Amino acid sequence: MSSAPTLEQLPQQQPVAYSDQELPAEVILIRDGQQVAAWLNICPHQGRPLNYAPNKFLQTPDGYLMCAAHGATFNMQTGECVNGPCIGASLRAVPATVNQQGQIQLSAPEPYNPTAN
Numbered sequence: 001m002s003s004a005p006t007l008e009q010l011p012q013q014q015p016v017a018y019s020d021q022e023l024p025a026e027v028i029l030i031r032d033g034q035q036v037a038a039w040l041n042i043c044p045h046q047g048r049p050l051n052y053a054p055n056k057f058l059q060t061p062d063g064y065l066m067c068a069a070h071g072a073t074f075n076m077q078t079g080e081c082v083n084g085p086c087i088g089a090s091l092r093a094v095p096a097t098v099n100q101q102g103q104i105q106l107s108a109p110e111p112y113n114p115t116a117n
């Protein structure tokens, strides 16, 4: 388990990149009120990072996260691709909790198993 930024350090509804050597890849943190969603920064289309520059992510005007490579758009709360070349696929969730002090705790995601539903 690793310590990420505190909830108060994150802007609302804006992707923030976070790296930690205990995690298998860079993580995208997205604050939604007093909750946080965390996704591996790996697009399910071709495995590229979603950002176009360090910690720079595209968002659509209606609040979706967009992969800079080919324009796949993702629901920031569910991680599901809702438009683009990998529609129906999902970003890999990183288990995230917020403790009473507002510290975000991240755990390594389950190993990828393409045959599991």
Ligand code: FES
Pocket (backbone or CB within 6 Å): 043, 044, 045, 046, 047, 048, 067, 068, 069, 070, 071, 072, 084, 085
């Ligand atoms: S790698 Fe993300 S849309 Fe192609």
